[in-house]
Amino acid sequence: MRLSETRVVLTGASGGIGLAITTALCASGATVLAVARHREALEHLLERYRDRLFWVGADLTLQADRRKVLAAAEALGGINLLINAAGVNHFAMLEQLEDSEINAMLAVNISAPICLTKTLLPLLKQADSAMVVNVGSTYGSIGYAGYASYCASKFALRGFSEALRRELADTRVGVLYVAPRATHTSMNSPAAQALNDALKSSVDDPQTVASAVIHAIAGDRRDLYLGWPERFFVRLNSLLPNLVDRGLRKQLPLIRRLSQKPDNENLEP
Numbered sequence: 447m448r449l450s451e452t453r454v455v456l457t458g459a460s461g462g463i464g465l466a467i468t469t470a471l472c473a474s475g476a477t478v479l480a481v482a483r484h485r486e487a488l489e490h491l492l493e494r495y496r497d498r499l500f501w502v503g504a505d506l507t508l509q510a511d512r513r514k515v516l517a518a519a520e521a522l523g524g525i526n527l528l529i530n531a532a533g534v535n536h537f538a539m540l541e542q543l544e545d546s547e548i549n550a551m552l553a554v555n556i557s558a559p560i561c562l563t564k565t566l567l568p569l570l571k572q573a574d575s576a577m578v579v580n581v582g583s584t585y586g587s588i589g590y591a592g593y594a595s596y597c598a599s600k601f602a603l604r605g606f607s608e609a610l611r612r613e614l615a616d617t618r619v620g621v622l623y624v625a626p627r628a629t630h631t632s633m634n635s636p637a638a639q640a641l642n643d644a645l646k647s648s649v650d651d652p653q654t655v656a657s658a659v660i661h662a663i664a665g666d667r668r669d670l671y672l673g674w675p676e677r678f679f680v681r682l683n684s685l686l687p688n689l690v691d692r693g694l695r696k697q698l699p700l701i702r703r704l705s706q707k708p709d710n711e712n713l714e715p
Contacts, residue, residue, distance in 0.1 A: 447577060447663055450475035453525045455515060455566060457506060457559070458532030460487035462631025463581065466656035467531060472499050474660065479518055479525070481506070481532070506532060506558035507550075512565050519569055526573035527663070528566050530559035530603075531581040537638035539705050540594045548595045555599035560606055567619070576619045577663060580607045584627045584673070587680040591694065592641070592701045611668065622662055625680070626655045627673035641704050645697065648673060 454471055458464035459480030465487055471478050472491060477498040480488055485501050492499055502518045504511035519525045534554045536543060563578055570576040585593055586600030604623055611621035628634070628642050628649040642649055655672060662670040671677045683690045 447527070447575060447666060449660065449664055452476040452527045452663075453519075453522050454478045454527040454529060455481060455519050455525050456529045456531060457481045457562065458530075458581075459501075460484055461531070461533075462633070462652040463626065463629060463655050463659075464531040466652035467529060467659055468499070470653075470656045470660045476527075477522060479515070479522060481515055506562055507553045509561070512558075512562050515562065516565050516569070519566060524569050524572055525566065526570065526576040527579070528563060528570060528577075529579040529581070529659075530562065531579075532558065533581065533633065535593070535596050535633045535638075537592050537635055537641065537705060539592060539702065542705065543595060551595050552599050555596070556602045556606070559603065563610070570619050571617055574618065577622055577666070578607075578610065578619065579622045579624060579659065579663060580604075581624045581626070581659075582607070584625050584671070584676045584680060586625055587671075588683045588690065591698055592705050607669075620666060620668070622667055623669045624659055624662065625669070625671045626650065627676040629655055637704050637706050641701065644700055644704070648676075 449471065454476050456464060456468055456471070456478055459468045460482035468478055468480055468488070468491060472495045480499060480501045481504050482488065482501065483503060483505060485503065488501055492501060500518070502515055504515055506512060532554060534551050536547060536551065559580060570578065580603050582603045583600040585597045586604040589597045607621050607623035614621065628647050630649055630651050650672065658670060658672055671680060679690065
């Protein structure tokens, strides 16, 4: 896919990874409809790329707002790329979360991208070549203590991506699933960052993730898993989950100590 010829709907466009992808797409000559609840983080890009970057404020859990995104995409003359990058996360043990927090996470992370994709799919099918990109997580392949609900949503997004790819196999619409590892964004609470530090986990910057995503789109990839040894552990978990169980159990005391009831949502807007 030629990036300079893409017309993109990008959700979570003002968040860490989303903002970095927005910047990279604009620099590549793409026309971008940036979907985000807040405009402020996009102001400098909107000023710089007045002719090809546009913002629409939306809560994607609401059907009315998804229809607003559709109308804006139609006003662009159609789209050939949808990037579902919006997401919300909590680092907490399951019993520390309120039902409302769990439901909100599932609504943003899985219901919203599925419903938005369904809404925009007719437009995508009109293009000569198109792609849906779903930004998941390494935790969409490895269940991890302290992230049970988040893992559930990302496992679901990975399954959705696989099924949708097969459902669209006889069309001109491809599906790319992206699995970043830990990334420096506002999604990471201080407790989550403390856990990464204690485990000496590698943490990518959003620009690194965005660059990899852009190359995967240009190369018409079907999946992208970032980071080593994370890619190895994804494979190991699929083959020898009991071995991974034993390894991760050793981290439980640390996870329990650092986990705390979150005060607010941590999200990519």
